[in-house]
Amino acid sequence: MHSKSKNKQESIEKKSDFINKNIIRDALKDSIKKLRFKTQLKNPVMFIVYIGSIITSVITLLSFLNFTNDDPIFTLMITVFLWFTVLFANFAEAIAEGRGKAQANSLRAAKKDVMAKRLNSPDKYAEFEMVASNNLKKGDIVLVVAEEQIPGDGDVIDGVASVDESAITGESAPVIRESGGDRCAVTGGTTVVSDYLIVKITAEAGESFLDKMIAMVEGSQRKKTPNEIALQTLLIALTSIFLVVTVTIYPYSLFAVNYNGIGTIVSVTSLIALLVCLAPTTIGALLSSIGIAGMSRLNVSNVLATSGRAIEAAGDVDVLLLDKTGTITFGNRQASEFIPLQGVDNEELADSAQLSSLADETPEGRSIVILAKKLYAIRGRYLGPLEAEFVPFSAKTRMSGVNTSKNEIRKGAASAIKEFVESKNGIYPKECDDIVSSISRQGGTPLVVCKDNRVLGVIHLKDILKSGVKEKFNDLRKMGIKTIMITGDNPLTAAAIAAEAGVDDFLAEATPEGKLELINEYQRKGHLVAMTGDGSNDAPALAQADVAVAMNTGTQAAKEAGNMVDLDSSPTKLIEIVKIGKQLLMTRGALTTFSIANDVAKYFAIIPPLFLGVYPQLNKLNIMNLSSPESAIMSAVIYNALIIIALIPLALKGVKYEELPASKLLKRNILIYGAGGLIAPFIAIKVIDILISFIM
Numbered sequence: 001m002h003s004k005s006k007n008k009q010e011s012i013e014k015k016s017d018f019i020n021k022n023i024i025r026d027a028l029k030d031s032i033k034k035l036r037f038k039t040q041l042k043n044p045v046m047f048i049v050y051i052g053s054i055i056t057s058v059i060t061l062l063s064f065l066n067f068t069n070d071d072p073i074f075t076l077m078i079t080v081f082l083w084f085t086v087l088f089a090n091f092a093e094a095i096a097e098g099r100g101k102a103q104a105n106s107l108r109a110a111k112k113d114v115m116a117k118r119l120n121s122p123d124k125y126a127e128f129e130m131v132a133s134n135n136l137k138k139g140d141i142v143l144v145v146a147e148e149q150i151p152g153d154g155d156v157i158d159g160v161a162s163v164d165e166s167a168i169t170g171e172s173a174p175v176i177r178e179s180g181g182d183r184c185a186v187t188g189g190t191t192v193v194s195d196y197l198i199v200k201i202t203a204e205a206g207e208s209f210l211d212k213m214i215a216m217v218e219g220s221q222r223k224k225t226p227n228e229i230a231l232q233t234l235l236i237a238l239t240s241i242f243l244v245v246t247v248t249i250y251p252y253s254l255f256a257v258n259y260n261g262i263g264t265i266v267s268v269t270s271l272i273a274l275l276v277c278l279a280p281t282t283i284g285a286l287l288s289s290i291g292i293a294g295m296s297r298l299n300v301s302n303v304l305a306t307s308g309r310a311i312e313a314a315g316d317v318d319v320l321l322l323d324k325t326g327t328i329t330f331g332n333r334q335a336s337e338f339i340p341l342q343g344v345d346n347e348e349l350a351d352s353a354q355l356s357s358l359a360d361e362t363p364e365g366r367s368i369v370i371l372a373k374k375l376y377a378i379r380g381r382y383l384g385p386l387e388a389e390f391v392p393f394s395a396k397t398r399m400s401g402v403n404t405s406k407n408e409i410r411k412g413a414a415s416a417i418k419e420f421v422e423s424k425n426g427i428y429p430k431e432c433d434d435i436v437s438s439i440s441r442q443g444g445t446p447l448v449v450c451k452d453n454r455v456l457g458v459i460h461l462k463d464i465l466k467s468g469v470k471e472k473f474n475d476l477r478k479m480g481i482k483t484i485m486i487t488g489d490n491p492l493t494a495a496a497i498a499a500e501a502g503v504d505d506f507l508a509e510a511t512p513e514g515k516l517e518l519i520n521e522y523q524r525k526g527h528l529v530a531m532t533g534d535g536s537n538d539a540p541a542l543a544q545a546d547v548a549v550a551m552n553t554g555t556q557a558a559k560e561a562g563n564m565v566d567l568d569s570s571p572t573k574l575i576e577i578v579k580i581g582k583q584l585l586m587t588r589g590a591l592t593t594f595s596i597a598n599d600v601a602k603y604f605a606i607i608p609p610l611f612l613g614v615y616p617q618l619n620k621l622n623i624m625n626l627s628s629p630e631s632a633i634m635s636a637v638i639y640n641a642l643i644i645i646a647l648i649p650l651a652l653k654g655v656k657y658e659e660l661p662a663s664k665l666l667k668r669n670i671l672i673y674g675a676g677g678l679i680a681p682f683i684a685i686k687v688i689d690i691l692i693s694f695i696m
Ligand SMILES: Nc1ncnc2c1ncn2[C@@H]1O[C@H](COP(=O)(O)OP(=O)(O)OP(=O)(O)O)[C@@H](O)[C@H]1O
Pocket: 323, 324, 325, 326, 360, 362, 364, 365, 393, 394, 395, 396, 398, 399, 400, 411, 412, 413, 414, 445, 446, 447, 486, 487, 488, 489, 490, 535, 537
């Protein structure tokens, strides 16, 4: 236990130690690569700066060759800092991506090609051929024995084994993988530690979970979220207004100078400088890195998100639906006891329970076969297809069983068996209800067994709650999030587990459709709903939830339906996800406020020197009293570039998060970053101006 938690700690430390020399070096290289026209076009605000830099570069060249009247040194300085502005924005994005790339590299190391044992027929384990893992096709069946790496993603169709998934989860304690239930999914790149597994491959090479993980952490599949697009549209609108304003200044100053017969025409370089300073370049430069960094922080918490939109939605979630079995509990419900009704022989119950479970491939079913064997030495028999017809378990019928030539045997949820018995004119005894209630009140799952229309008794299935959930659900409550447990189990069991786990509410006897309907209902009432689940019966609900966290221990169906996978399979991981979501939204808001508030100072710094040549009386506005018009414009441009670099750490780490109501947080952030955005540039531009006049 001790070494396990230590190991985990180490892996987290390794992951969060993200800004190392290599990442910075790669980011510097990438900043140059990102100068490509096509890349720049993706960020319209920065694209304006890019075009401006190209124009002033040409003017600089012409001024040095004496083709224009521009001051070559001034033009050169502006040009250099405009290019720095573009490069700094590139760097911000590159360094945010760098963390993901580093994580992706360590994942790639886990993705070795191995030789797989492909079976010719699913039940002849001795006959196989060796095939390279990247030549495996969907539907291939492979045998994986102890100490071998699982060659691809798949579902276990036979066997039980412990699997080391540390390559993916960073968690060194092995997990159980077995056929049938909600824990049948295995991931390529993980290693079987003991026993063997027969795995049916479900993903072709190149489309595996590990491949998807790599693509995700690398950010190569990152799409802009609707929120980002909305903000970017606003930034483009602002930039367009400033563009129109600056463009009209030129003919205006031309006219004024001609009319008055004195003064100097505003230079194109100065106008470009003005435009760049007024455009929201700070947030424009940092917008994508804020999003990428949010995604990375999520990865550090061992959560993989397929959608940036889901992370943002997490910031506003107010209802969390949790599946019980496999999410709040560990989900390996094991038969612990057979309780016969009065007048029923112990062995008859155990025998029927076992018969009904022979073909039941769920962990519950297998545990029943084993318990019967253990208690009464009833050997598992082989029933051929002619003698018996198996009725597999489904979450909808809540029953499973077998029809033999003599009897119809069923086991399942009490309500389902009651219906079954009564449909055959049998009587469902009160005594059975009492046993069912007593098991349920202990948080166990009762399975009632019947032979035709006669109830024989009850099987007690036991499950264990994951540790530490109660305190964590308390934290969720403090964050204003309502927790609701949903389960296919009966109301009494549900109530017992709900009380033990400390959720706010629960829904019992939920079918897959029932889970989906509950989410729909909350969404219709205007709530933003998160769902955490692991089973195939959770998939429809996961597909509908705004934030859908699938347990890594869960089925392929659940993982595909969700928009996040929690590698730690923790029911309370949503706490961290919500924090990261809120922080992402706050950081974006704070930096937008800061960026726009900055304009006031830049206005005072640039407008007076710009028009001094035309209207000397404008000098009254020169409250900053900068040393010369050129120095004023230069200082503003330099500040505008440097502020991007200065804010990169904030964009990556996110603004400080505290558990305050959203409106309070918003107010506080607007105050801090709005006021900061007003004052900071006045001071910084003045200091830069003093330095420039000192040097020149
Ligand atoms: N193998 C089985 N054979 C017969 N009945 C079963 C079997 N497994 C479960 N049941 C019954 O069916 C009910 C519904 O099962 P289902 O898997 O849909 O939900 P669950 O696992 O109990 O809860 P959750 O939705 O929280 O995972 C169970 O509560 C149990 O009564």
